[in-house]
Amino acid sequence: MANNDSEKTMDHQTAQRIYNRESFLDNIAQKLGRERKTTPVERPALKYRCHHDVMADKSQDELKAELIKYTETALGARALETTKAELAKTLKSACLYYCNNEEEDAARQDSETILSADERLLALVDPTELADEQHSVHVWDQSAGYEPNITIAERAQVGVVFAEQALAESGTMVLYSNPAQGRAVSLLPEASVFIVPQSTLIPRLTQATAALHEKAKNGERIPSCVNFISGPSSTADIELIKVVGVHGPVYATYIVINDM
């Protein structure tokens, strides 16, 4: 394993993986009627600041109110508020909400939830608190590899993830992929539950992309998959009629932790 890793690292550093570049770019420079530009180009500052002005004067509480309003009215998703102490209870009921039989009064079916292993989430919730005899809870296990994790995620009714940020303007949860929180957790189960601390609420995409720009500027690798998720999946491809639930999750709940 160690050998494989070092080989792969070597490969990343030494292998040439760009093809046909020089002639392609020379041609572009020629069409632009000038020499090739190979040294960094100065990026002009954006002329206006209107993107920074959106919801700029709002407090965290007001941002939360905007987020919840947009989520419930425009996205067809649920938004709940809770506290650190109450999180396990709120989360369990949010999961079971999607596990119950659709016919009222019918007996509950056996159901499964897959939980991200993100340490920020596991510090707040003990997975066993979410489980009962009819509801099994699995935690994403990076050491098990692709197959077992994907099988569980595809089978589970609910996937629970921890969001980096939430955007008030568009009801958006920002997810960074990390080894403990695979992409599939918020993708394969029919319902997604997002946990987000109130302190990480920001007005809009502007602040989220600024954080990514900082990382890139400092030479950090951006996580391989950064997702901006606004509600469940949807389409309007048939007669422009909105249908919620296509290939991605059909349902979504956001849980905001007020005292975090």
Place this chain on the structure above:
Amino acid sequence: MSMKTSNIKFKDRIDVQMQDDFMRKSVANAQERMFTNRAIAADKLGNWEEWREMGMDIRNHVLDNLDYYLQQLSDNVQKNGGHVFFARTADEATDYVENIVQEKNAKKVVKSKSMVTEEIGLNKIIERNNCDVVETDLGEYILQVDDCDPPSHIVVPALHKNRMQIRDVFKDKIDYQGSDDPEEMTRYVRNYIRNDFLEADIGITGCNFAVAESGTVALVTNEGNARLATTLPKTHIAVMGMERIVPTFEELDIVVSLLCRSAVGLPLTGYVTALTGPREDEHCDGPEEFHLVIIDNGRSDILGSEFKDILRCVRCAACVNTCPAYRHIGGQSYGSIYSGPIGAVLSPLLGGYDDFKDLPYACSLCRACHDVCPVKIPLSDLLLKHRQKMAESKQTPLLERASVSAFNFINARPLLWGNTVKVGATMASGLIRNGKLPVNIGVSAWTETRDLPEPDGESFRSWFKKRNQG
């Protein structure tokens, strides 16, 4: 499918499409709704003109420095462990993808919606390797199972079909037994192609914007199919037109905000997914291998021409949704995968005047498209440029050229001009009856769709002269 979608003459295509009452009604309704949603979203955001100006500036800056940003982008993709292939032609691009398909011995490819892969005709190249290609965007899927019916809109490709037609296609092709309820049909497709995602060897996507500073490919989607196609298969191939790039995440903010509002009237679509290289070593889902294919296919010629502005396009279809010509003739009349004003400018540039010489005339020069374009492309000016170029290169009909050169000759000679218009005014008043020319003087194609005013037998100049004297 390649860019050209029909071998029938433009006029005959229009005749067929104009008979399709459902299509015409549905296009009109769709235009109205999308136009209104866009307007409301722009209004709600506020300062829309400032946003548009920033969008235009960003896109212009990228085009002026495209060689540098493509170099930076490709360096960063390589640094992250991905491969970058620069393709001058469609064939170079499809060859490269075909090699990957063969090397992986791939049996199944899942694709999310990508106009540029349509443009280069990628599917049929993959399929000749005994490898299935599944279009997973619902609209594209409907068209694919309907024997590859051409798209009629760049954002909503199956806009021309109603739910009954879609139900019948599904019944015929994929054993669907349900009703024509859009939700029921959508759920059926979800289940029907679910395993394709899980089994696919390769996922292919387009690229809405690449971010040069980090080597990131951003996808703007709604259905979740692009996420599945870039999470489950071992190999991800992203195909991009070479101009679809921004310098940093700060500019990505502006162009994505403009795109989502202009395309669907929302602050953001359901998913904006920023993918940076293959998955990291310690991750257990996401592709192990990432390839970015950057396509020229005629774009560099546009870059060096008077049509450069069209390369700012972010493919939002706001121009399509506002165009009165599109409203009447529908998307399939254009005979190109790119329809509406953007299609009428772009198709002749990428595909040549031989196939697309009629499209620049599918425009009344009303300029509504200028006003809605989020990156301020002067679309109708570019359509006029096409007409001018075709006239200059003698691509327009002989009679039209003859009359234009006769006009130029007379117009350059004041005395001749004065006499000609006098004669013309007298003649015209004798000839025009009830807005029509009863005598065919070789312009019937023009007059049968237009009414001519009945003149009073006097030229404007002589009337004006008399008026001043009086």
